[in-house]
Amino acid sequence: MAGKPPAGDPVQDAPEVAAPQHAAAGLPAIGHTLRMAQQQMGVKRTALTLLKVNQKDGFDCPGCAWPEPEHRHKAEFCENGAKAVAEEATLRRVTPDFFAAHPVSDLAHRSGYWLGQQGRLTQPMYLPEGADHYEAVTWERAFDIVAEELDALTSPDEAVFYTSGRTSNEAAFLYQLFAREFGTNNLPDCSNMCHESSGSALVETIGIGKGSVLLDDLYKADLIIVAGQNPGTNHPRMLTALEKAKAGGAKIITVNPLPEAGMERFKNPQTPHGMLKGTALTDLFLQIRLGGDQALFRLLNKLILDTEDAVDEDFVREHTHGYEEFAASAREADWDETLKATGLTRDKIDEALAMILASQRTIVCWAMGLTQHKHAVPTIREVVNFLLLRGNIGRPGAGVCPVRGHSNVQGDRTMGIFERPAPAFLDALEKEFGFAPPRHHGLDVVRAIRALRDGEAKVFFAMGGNFVAATPDTDVTEAAMRRARLTVHVSTKLNRSHAVTGARALILPTLGRTEKDLQGSGEQFVTVEDSMGMVHASRGRLQPASPHLLSEPAIVARLARRVLGDNSRTPWAEFEKDYATIRDRIAAVIPGFEDFNARVAAPGGFTLPHAPRDERRFPTATGKANFTAAPVEYPQLPAGRLLLQTLRSHDQYNTTIYGLDDRYRGIKNGRRVVLVNPEDAASLGVEDGTYVDLVSEWRDGVERRAPGFRVVHYPTAHGCAAAYYPETNVLIPLDSTADTSNTPVSKAVVVRLEPK
Ligand SMILES: Nc1nc2c(c(=O)[nH]1)N[C@H]1C(S)=C(S)[C@@H](COP(=O)(O)OP(=O)(O)OC[C@H]3O[C@@H](n4cnc5c(=O)[nH]c(N)nc54)[C@H](O)[C@@H]3O)O[C@H]1N2
Ligand SMILES: Nc1nc2c(c(=O)[nH]1)N[C@H]1C(S)=C(S)[C@@H](COP(=O)(O)OP(=O)(O)OC[C@H]3O[C@@H](n4cnc5c(=O)[nH]c(N)nc54)[C@H](O)[C@@H]3O)O[C@H]1N2
Ligand code: SF4
Numbered sequence: 001m002a003g004k005p006p007a008g009d010p011v012q013d014a015p016e017v018a019a020p021q022h023a024a025a026g027l028p029a030i031g032h033t034l035r036m037a038q039q040q041m042g043v044k045r046t047a048l049t050l051l052k053v054n055q056k057d058g059f060d061c062p063g064c065a066w067p068e069p070e071h072r073h074k075a076e077f078c079e080n081g082a083k084a085v086a087e088e089a090t091l092r093r094v095t096p097d098f099f100a101a102h103p104v105s106d107l108a109h110r111s112g113y114w115l116g117q118q119g120r121l122t123q124p125m126y127l128p129e130g131a132d133h134y135e136a137v138t139w140e141r142a143f144d145i146v147a148e149e150l151d152a153l154t155s156p157d158e159a160v161f162y163t164s165g166r167t168s169n170e171a172a173f174l175y176q177l178f179a180r181e182f183g184t185n186n187l188p189d190c191s192n193m194c195h196e197s198s199g200s201a202l203v204e205t206i207g208i209g210k211g212s213v214l215l216d217d218l219y220k221a222d223l224i225i226v227a228g229q230n231p232g233t234n235h236p237r238m239l240t241a242l243e244k245a246k247a248g249g250a251k252i253i254t255v256n257p258l259p260e261a262g263m264e265r266f267k268n269p270q271t272p273h274g275m276l277k278g279t280a281l282t283d284l285f286l287q288i289r290l291g292g293d294q295a296l297f298r299l300l301n302k303l304i305l306d307t308e309d310a311v312d313e314d315f316v317r318e319h320t321h322g323y324e325e326f327a328a329s330a331r332e333a334d335w336d337e338t339l340k341a342t343g344l345t346r347d348k349i350d351e352a353l354a355m356i357l358a359s360q361r362t363i364v365c366w367a368m369g370l371t372q373h374k375h376a377v378p379t380i381r382e383v384v385n386f387l388l389l390r391g392n393i394g395r396p397g398a399g400v401c402p403v404r405g406h407s408n409v410q411g412d413r414t415m416g417i418f419e420r421p422a423p424a425f426l427d428a429l430e431k432e433f434g435f436a437p438p439r440h441h442g443l444d445v446v447r448a449i450r451a452l453r454d455g456e457a458k459v460f461f462a463m464g465g466n467f468v469a470a471t472p473d474t475d476v477t478e479a480a481m482r483r484a485r486l487t488v489h490v491s492t493k494l495n496r497s498h499a500v501t502g503a504r505a506l507i508l509p510t511l512g513r514t515e516k517d518l519q520g521s522g523e524q525f526v527t528v529e530d531s532m533g534m535v536h537a538s539r540g541r542l543q544p545a546s547p548h549l550l551s552e553p554a555i556v557a558r559l560a561r562r563v564l565g566d567n568s569r570t571p572w573a574e575f576e577k578d579y580a581t582i583r584d585r586i587a588a589v590i591p592g593f594e595d596f597n598a599r600v601a602a603p604g605g606f607t608l609p610h611a612p613r614d615e616r617r618f619p620t621a622t623g624k625a626n627f628t629a630a631p632v633e634y635p636q637l638p639a640g641r642l643l644l645q646t647l648r649s650h651d652q653y654n655t656t657i658y659g660l661d662d663r664y665r666g667i668k669n670g671r672r673v674v675l676v677n678p679e680d681a682a683s684l685g686v687e688d689g690t691y692v693d694l695v696s697e698w699r700d701g702v703e704r705r706a707p708g709f710r711v712v713h714y715p716t717a718h719g720c721a722a723a724y725y726p727e728t729n730v731l732i733p734l735d736s737t738a739d740t741s742n743t744p745v746s747k748a749v750v751v752r753l754e755p756k
């Protein structure tokens with residue numbers, strides 16, 4: 001079946017439900033991986049490709065941002081990495097004939113799953129104003145069209161340049177340079193919807209918006225707290241690291257409204273013991289209510305403060321600021337309120353405290369369960385307070401570990417993909433390239449949608465991603481996108497954003513990670529930065545999906561030449577010809593990349609400096625690590641309503657749907673399910689199997705509805721429900737965002753269930 005896309009839209013959303021599993025990976029994972037990979041790539045290509053994932057001479061897994069260990073196995077990838085590779089290395093193709101057969105009005109009615117299953121994009125395609133069919137165009141004509149619309153703007157700030165997190169360092173650096181030479185800081189990225197809250201909280205408290213631990217620290221820790229994260233599905237090889245940490249004696253506390261199979265037990269497919277029995281990972285499961293984490297950590301902080309000799313006083317004195325104010329505020333933490341906010345019992349919190357006090361080296365890992373709440377930033381600041389209290393930052397085996405999503409989302413930010421760039425970065429850019437970059441802040445994702453909605457932004461350009469599906473308030477966002485003069489997507493695969501367009505639209509097909517990148521000076525490689533600040537090379541091995549593809553750096557370089565013309569003194573043509581020349585400029589502009597080309601040539605690459613981790617130096621405004629004080633917040637739930645979190649199934653990568661199963665949670669052949677605690681379901685009068693509409697209620701009074709979800713009785717925390725994104729994005733109000741970080745509140749939507 002390889003090479004042939006499915007005929008009609010095969011999405012028969014008919015969920016079948018079995019009991020959730022209690023262990024992740026093992027044999028079924030291997031079978032599943034190979035089956036999916038072979039369907040897309042065929043047997044031979046599957047073998048050739050998968051052996052190059054995450055190898056030192058191969059390409060970086062396009063899955064998540066989890067780092068590679070120093071000593072690599074032959075098969076250094078997980079089930080989801082293999083799916084990500086198969087999705088990209090598929091033999092299926094979307095050609096101009098496909099677009100002739102499928103007008104945009106048809107594509108707009110297809111599911112995201114169906115669109116993705118059609119295969120790789122092969123040629124630049126153009127949708128003229130008023131037309132219903134994309135038609136093939138040359139690259140020259142495509143760049144002319146973008147230039148026409150950019151030239152017609154009254155101000156450069158009427159253009160928006162979005163980035164998703166797979167873009168390489170080289171492409172990201174060129175892209176932000178182009179946007180800033182053009183004259184705007186409108187560089188929203190997927191990070192705005194993802195770990196922005198982590199960045200906001202960490203920059204303020206420890207002076208750098210990145211995690212402070214390396215893989216080796218996980219192995220040395222004696223306590224690891226995993227809060228708001230589902231690594232079994234989203235960072236599968238983190239389970240290998242947790243298993244190794246446990247073998248070294250570490251304890252694990254899991255904080256989650258859902259009992260996630262991966263955190264219960266891990267059956268490591270690379271060891272005989274793993275295949276048979278596996279390792280129980282979680283020692284203590286705190287089944288918290290959605291949004292209860294700040295209250296939990298605040299109470300833990302009070303309890304630590306109340307315990308004799310529990311605070312690392314030397315560390316606090318030497319390295320921190322704001323302790324007194326923080327301690328006064330934390331002492332106000334209240335048991336009753338915490339039990340209400342968290343839904344936990346006193347025993348469980350006491351048990352956690354005992355483990356925390358017994359620990360000499362604690363790490364806290366987190367992901368979207370902490371970042372996508374209204375009070376996400378104070379929540380993460382409270383986690384930092386928690387670690388600072390016992391000196392758990394800047395020594396081996398301890399620290400903060402925000403686990404990033406997209407494989408190069410952290411690197412893209414390092415390269416300057418940020419709507420609020422630091423003045424020092426702009427100074428360096430100005431000095432190196434001899435132009436005056438705009439100094440005023442640009443638009444983030446939510447503000448970009450508002451600007452498009454209000455007619456203030458007119459050109460939308462996306463370097464990867466699937467903006468209309470990934471962002472909140474789908475109806476509002478789609479209407480906003482349709483108001484644009486021009487929408488442009490640099491993409492590997494077809495997605496919904498190609499079907500919901502501005503007056504004119506372009507699809508610019510590009511190389512993926514797995515593919516050879518041949519330029520004027522020969523074969524190129526690119527670089528990426530993982531979640532732990534390790535930078536390394538990635539070399540594609542496959543023939544490109546089509547001879548018409550351009551690499552991302554080449555697209556930016558050619559676009560920049562066409563748009564900026566003689567106004568730019570930047571050697572764009574040279575950059576396109578030889579990416580090493582881009583890396584030389586990165587080395588000149590970005591601290592930590594000195595001698596970039598030489599250092600990235602080393603197998604495995606190099607680690608970026610991190611002052612708190614390396615020297616216990618905190619480059620904050622106060623020059624110290626900052627304790628912070630904040631009142632406790634948690635979502636309030638009206639009677640008869642549920643708090644809905646929108647999360648990922650095992651068979652998806654964000655808006656890319658690989659399949660319709662969520663194996664560990666016992667769901668098959670369907671995505672329109674809502675997981676509800678059986679007691680809540682009983683009190684709401686909905687049985688397992690009932691079909692309901694999810695209706696979100698927010699202070700703006702607008703009724704947002706996602707129709708036709710099957711209720712699944714599931715052991716989630718009381719009052720909390722879960723359903724998959726992106727189908728539920730229609731429920732999330734555009735203005736419902738986290739304080740400070742402006743990240744959409746995707747993990748706490750008040751909903752009512754309306755039976756059909
Ligand atoms: N296979 C696969 N891998 C991926 C992705 C993918 O879609 N598929 N996406 C990538 C990306 S971009 C990202 S950002 C990461 C996302 O990785 P995760 O953050 O693991 O992704 P989610 O599915 O959003 O899961 C959130 C987890 O947090 C829990 N949670 C939700 N709300 C709360 C809360 O209030 N408190 C606590 N303590 N827990 C809570 C949920 O029950 C769930 O276990 O994964 C990356 N890796
Ligand atoms: N409700 C809700 N919404 C969420 C979230 C949630 O938990 N709940 N999570 C948020 C998070 S954490 C994130 S990161 C965002 C994700 O938002 P995005 O990053 O915008 O979305 P993706 O689905 O990852 O993008 C997939 C598309 O990227 C393109 N692509 C894949 N590989 C490449 C490549 O190498 N180059 C280029 N140019 N294109 C490529 C393909 O065309 C594919 O269709 O969604 C956010 N939205
Ligand atoms: S853990 Fe992430 S980076 Fe590693 S192989 Fe799996 S998907 Fe790829």
Ligand SMILES: [Mo]
Nearest residue numbers: 194195405406
């Ligand atoms: Mo993400």
